[in-house]
Amino acid sequence: MKVIYTAKVHTTGGGREGGTSRSDDGNLDIKLSLPGTHGDGTNPEQLLAAGWSACYTSAIKILASQKKIKLPAELSTDAEIDLCQGDDGYSLSARLNVSMPGIDREVGQELIEGAHQICPYSKSLRGTVPVELKLL
Helix, strand or coil: CCCCCCCCEEEECCCCCCCEEEECCCCCEEEECCCCCCCCCECHHHHHHHHHHHHHHHHHHHHHHHCCCCCCCCCEEEEEEEEEEECCEEEEEEEEEEECCCCCHHHHHHHHHHHHHHCHHHHHHCCCCCEEEEEC
16 A cells, blocks of 8 residues: 555644644644533544545545536535443544535435545544435
């Protein structure tokens, strides 16, 4: 396998509780807060949602291009990441809600399911995080 990019991020402090994360190139420089609080930073669940929805949307665009399908400019993906607690500790569950105004429902469904097969985030989380895909 050929590595085409490596993201490097350094996290300090309490991680979720008042820590910071900064990328080696300085493009990412954020404060971290506990999920569900009104802290002045973000949290790992929001970061996962942002990265996954961006990657997943790109996967939809790749598939649409391969299939010669013109996507609407308003294409969007909303990712929802749940932090759950059960008998075995903490876990995640997720929903990807995709809006493709003007796209035939059957075509849209094919694209969101296909994107879930090729998106690197989806591949990495498959089998460990329950995911619901929804075409809005």
